[in-house]
Amino acid sequence: MVIETKGLTFNFGNQTVVKALSLQVPEGSIYGFLGPNGAGKTTTIKLLLNLLQTQQGDIKIFGLDFKGHRKQILAQIGSLIEQPAIYAHLTGKENLLNRAILLQIPESRVDEMLTLVKLTAAADKKAGNYSLGMKQRLGIALAMLSDPKLLMLDEPTNGLDPNGIIEIRELLIRLTTQHKKTVFISSHLLGEIERMATHVGIINFGELLFQGEIKELQSISQPMVLIETDNTVDAANLLTKNGYNVVEVKNDHLTVTYQSKEKSAQINSLLIQNAYPVYSLHKVQKDLEKLFLDITQKPAN
Numbered sequence: 361m362v363i364e365t366k367g368l369t370f371n372f373g374n375q376t377v378v379k380a381l382s383l384q385v386p387e388g389s390i391y392g393f394l395g396p397n398g399a400g401k402t403t404t405i406k407l408l409l410n411l412l413q414t415q416q417g418d419i420k421i422f423g424l425d426f427k428g429h430r431k432q433i434l435a436q437i438g439s440l441i442e443q444p445a446i447y448a449h450l451t452g453k454e455n456l457l458n459r460a461i462l463l464q465i466p467e468s469r470v471d472e473m474l475t476l477v478k479l480t481a482a483a484d485k486k487a488g489n490y491s492l493g494m495k496q497r498l499g500i501a502l503a504m505l506s507d508p509k510l511l512m513l514d515e516p517t518n519g520l521d522p523n524g525i526i527e528i529r530e531l532l533i534r535l536t537t538q539h540k541k542t543v544f545i546s547s548h549l550l551g552e553i554e555r556m557a558t559h560v561g562i563i564n565f566g567e568l569l570f571q572g573e574i575k576e577l578q579s580i581s582q583p584m585v586l587i588e589t590d591n592t593v594d595a596a597n598l599l600t601k602n603g604y605n606v607v608e609v610k611n612d613h614l615t616v617t618y619q620s621k622e623k624s625a626q627i628n629s630l631l632i633q634n635a636y637p638v639y640s641l642h643k644v645q646k647d648l649e650k651l652f653l654d655i656t657q658k659p660a661n
């Protein structure tokens with residue numbers, strides 16, 4: 361594991377904003393850290409970067425205990441929290457050169473980073489004139505300059521247009537697949553994360569509600585059978601009497617929990633034998649957006 365926390369807890373005054381968090385971020389993953397606004401994502405990232413002092417629990421990064429290996433660990437993490445620290449009056453390239461000199465990194469890395477984030481053509485433009493998406497990419501280039509193993513990004517696509525979002529997504533996928541990095545990215549948008557993440561952690565009110573591979577999240581969403589018919593209330597009664605779990609009754613359709621394809625065929629026969637016309641019958645997977653809402657709509661304690 362690249363990041364492993366146990367019982368990580370943090371309070372602001374008497375408000376517990378991170379509750380006994382046990383994160384497991386595998387090497388080479390894009391780990392999407394999902395949660396609505398105020399869930400505790402930024403606080404968690406700040407704890408992982410030692411920008412906030414851990415009050416309770418343990419953090420291991422690269423297999424090393426944070427306590428005792430702080431410097432060694434932080435030297436291998438690149439991060440982008442809120443706005444990137446960019447000098448608006450300097451060009452993109454000058455911003456990178458400045459940082460390279462400061463960190464005693466060979467200047468050749470600057471051109472490599474410009475290529476990586478696809479800013480070569482805009483290298484000599486003032487960074488103040490960059491679009492938001494270009495600024496974010498320059499921020500990622502700055503974070504990657506020292507060639508860290510782990511990149512931590514706090515809502516890097518906030519405020520970006522769809523093209524800007526796609527560019528960041530492609531960049532992060534390149535970083536993990538071609539450059540063997542691990543990316544930890546927070547977001548409140550599931551749709552955005554599911555297109556790139558390999559692993560997901562879902563946090564709400566400081567608590568981890570789900571953690572696993574993206575496909576596990578998809579598989580825990582129960583599929584349904586949607587049936588288009590008439591007299592839906594009566595049809596629903598018939599199905600219920602025959603042991604089917606009807607979850608929704610609308611004017612023109614019914615939704616029943618999916619069990620198997622044979623059971624779906626039996627539903628079809630049963631309705632037809634009882635003179636309910638079946639205009640259509642198909643299996644639907646609950647989309648992740650809906651699943652995310654279901655998981656996070658847990659009331660606060």
Ligand SMILES: Nc1ncnc2c1ncn2[C@@H]1O[C@H](COP(=O)(O)OP(=O)(O)OP(=O)(O)O)[C@@H](O)[C@H]1O
Pocket residue numbers: 372377395396397398399400401402403404548
């Ligand atoms: N410096 C602070 N002092 C007191 N409370 C704070 C402070 N920073 C954050 N909080 C509170 O901690 C909780 C978690 O905030 P945090 O910023 O970690 O959430 P988040 O998931 O990153 O949300 P967002 O997407 O809105 O940034 C919120 O209730 C917030 O109001």
